[in-house]
Amino acid sequence: MAKLLELIEPLLNRDSPVVIHGGVPAAYDETATDLVNFVLSRRGKQVNYFPTFSTPSDTFDVSTAPILNGEISQAAFQVLGAKARTLHPTHSWMVTGRSAAIMIPGNLYAMSPSGMGSPMPEITNFSSLEFIFGMDMMYSTVIEAAEENARVPYALQASEVSVKVITADGKAKASPFKPRNPDLICRYRDKLRDLWLQEEALIELEWGCLLQTRIAHDRLVRQLQEDPAWLITE
Numbered sequence: 001m002a003k004l005l006e007l008i009e010p011l012l013n014r015d016s017p018v019v020i021h022g023g024v025p026a027a028y029d030e031t032a033t034d035l036v037n038f039v040l041s042r043r044g045k046q047v048n049y050f051p052t053f054s055t056p057s058d059t060f061d062v063s064t065a066p067i068l069n070g071e072i073s074q075a076a077f078q079v080l081g082a083k084a085r086t087l088h089p090t091h092s093w094m095v096t097g098r099s100a101a102i103m104i105p106g107n108l109y110a111m112s113p114s115g116m117g118s119p120m121p122e123i124t125n126f127s128s129l130e131f132i133f134g135m136d137m138m139y140s141t142v143i144e145a146a147e148e149n150a151r152v153p154y155a156l157q158a159s160e161v162s163v164k165v166i167t168a169d170g171k172a173k174a175s176p177f178k179p180r181n182p183d184l185i186c187r188y189r190d191k192l193r194d195l196w197l198q199e200e201a202l203i204e205l206e207w208g209c210l211l212q213t214r215i216a217h218d219r220l221v222r223q224l225q226e227d228p229a230w231l232i233t234e
Contacts, residue, residue: 004028004207005038008131011210012039016126017047017099017119019141020076021069022133025207032075035133040079040096047097049119050076051141052085056179060089061166072133082168086119089163089175093119108165112156112178114145124217133208137196138189142216144180147231149217150224154181154232186233195219 004024012018020039024032039048050073054065063082067074076094077085084100086092086107091114095103103119110117123130124145132139147155162176196202201216202209223230 004030005035007205007207008035009038009042011129011131012042014127014129015046017049017097017123017128018043019049019051019123019128019130019213020133021051021073021131021141022135022139022208023071025134028207032071033079035072036075036079043097045097047095047099047122049123050094052077052092052094054090054092056090056182057163059164059166060087060092060175062087062092062168063166065092069139070133070135085168087165087167087173087175088113088118089165089177090179091118095119108173108175110177111160112148113180114141114148120145124213126214128213130211130213130216131208132211135208136189137193137202137204137209137211138187140211140216142211142213142220143187143192143231146217146220146224150221150228152224152228152231154183154185157181187231188233192220192231195223 024030024035051069052067052073053069062085067077080094084094086095086104088107088110099122106117114120130140156178160176160178162174165173165175196216199215199219201212
């Protein structure tokens, strides 16, 4: 079997941002750290995003908050350090490249997980790629962003909350924002897969899947605006 890094190298040769998360499948010899270092070495100053989302809490410490997006995101945190992690209390990201100077402090002021001030507008407004290694397409960061931007009733809580955010240098800040609705949401995977395949937004590969974020996001937003309950099961 081909080396994982050899398989993805042609896909990294682009100016637009990339989103990378998940875990290295067992069939490959590379570690998550190998993959992160390879991406950073090949993409230099280009924009790279590794989601480092965390469980909602009264306090978000950028240096210690657990990362829910798999071993690749965890490895990115170990390689880059807390100062490269954005400050959103539930939807933080590791960021490198030209966007880092804006996104790392600015995400603290994002009033929702995927809205203005977060990385998602940049990710979905350009021809970005989302690499999801060893995990299902339903882990895509685009899904929540599309639900939020389509303003479906189940996306966000009705009221703001305030969280204490502790930065990498130990300073504390208050961050008011609207979090995701905590209710468990069951989505129709096959329905979304069919939509994305039809729109050529999704490519299924031996190591995971690849998403054209702008197409995937915009098409799902349109679908949810027509029918806000289209994606969820009863």
